[in-house]
Amino acid sequence: MQQSAVPELAHTHTRPIHWVATATAVAGVVALSSVLQPNPATAAQAAGPQSQKTPVTTTAPSPAHVDFPIDCGPVKALVVKKATGDLDGDGRPETVAVVHCDAPMGTPPDGVYVLTQAADTKKPRVVATLIDPKDRTTVKTLTVTDGTVLADTLGYSSGSVPSCCPDVKTSAKWQWKNGTFLRSTPAGTQSV
Numbered sequence: 001m002q003q004s005a006v007p008e009l010a011h012t013h014t015r016p017i018h019w020v021a022t023a024t025a026v027a028g029v030v031a032l033s034s035v036l037q038p039n040p041a042t043a044a045q046a047a048g049p050q051s052q053k054t055p056v057t058t059t060a061p062s063p064a065h066v067d068f069p070i071d072c073g074p075v076k077a078l079v080v081k082k083a084t085g086d087l088d089g090d091g092r093p094e095t096v097a098v099v100h101c102d103a104p105m106g107t108p109p110d111g112v113y114v115l116t117q118a119a120d121t122k123k124p125r126v127v128a129t130l131i132d133p134k135d136r137t138t139v140k141t142l143t144v145t146d147g148t149v150l151a152d153t154l155g156y157s158s159g160s161v162p163s164c165c166p167d168v169k170t171s172a173k174w175q176w177k178n179g180t181f182l183r184s185t186p187a188g189t190q191s192v
Contacts, residue, residue, distance in 0.1 A: 058092075058093075059093070060084035060085075060093040060094065060095045061093075061094065061095045061115040061116060061117040061124030062095070062124065063079045063082055063095055063097040063099075063115055063124070064079075065123065066097075066113075066115060066123075066124055066125070066126060067126075068097075068099045068111065068113055068126060069111075069113070069126060069129065070099055070100075070101065070111050070133050072101035072102070073101070075101050075102045075103060075104075076101075076102050077099050077100070077101060077102070078099065078100060078101070078102045079097050079098070079099050080098050080099065080100060080110070080139075081097070081098035081139060081142045082095055082096065082097045082098070082142070083095070083096050083142050083143055083144040083149070084096070084144060085144035085145070085146075085147060086147060087114065087144070087147050087149065087176050087181075088147075088176045089147065089176070092116070092117075092119075094114055094115060094116050094127075095114075095115040095116075095124070096112060096113070096114055096115075096130070096142060096144055096149050097112070097113050097115060098110050098111070098112050098139045098142055099111050099112075099113060100133065101133075106163060106164075107138055107163070108133075109133045109134075109135065109136045109137055109138065110131060110133065110137055110138055110139045110153075111129065111131060111132060111133040112129070112130040112131040112139060112142070112149075112151065113126045113128065113129055113130070114126070114127050114128040114129075114130065114149075114181070115127070128180075128181050130149065130151075130174050130181060130183070131151070131153070135155065136155060136156055136163070137153045137154070137155045138153060138154045138155070138166065139151050139152070139153050140152045140153060140154060147175065147176065148173050148174070148175050149173060149174040149175075149181075150171070150172075150173050150186065151171070151172050151173075152169070152170070152171050153169070153170050153171075153172065154166035154168070154169055154170075155168045155170060156168060170185070171185060171186050172184070172185060172186075173185070173186050
């Protein structure tokens, strides 16, 4: 090993006092940064027609304590799927819930319900039934996109088809038009 031509300097060797000084300096920077905080950010809305429509609530209604129009007898109703979005263009989100009875066996039929919550109430309410459980339908997928509810379902071609074996697969979409939800079949969808 080749020796350095420059003599070793005293500050190149770390001693306990160096570590104490470094720790003290870091603690000072942390303490100072916690005292000197930037002002909170504020957002300004641009003037225009949309700034006048202030949403009263920004959270979607929770289906947790809603009385759904489904008769489950001695068992309770279960929310098995949900999706949220502004369906009617009022600036407040609605919740679409897929609900069925908590049956001990088999696959009970689903109901699909739209929930809303007025600004002056604490409890959401059902405002529309998109699929009635009496239709013997099972919802496989549910989404809300751009104010449109989309669902893929399994059902039966007749009452004689056994409950174990749905024989109709359908896709459906609902949009809010003229004060009601209109159902249609998405383009490119086929029933089996």
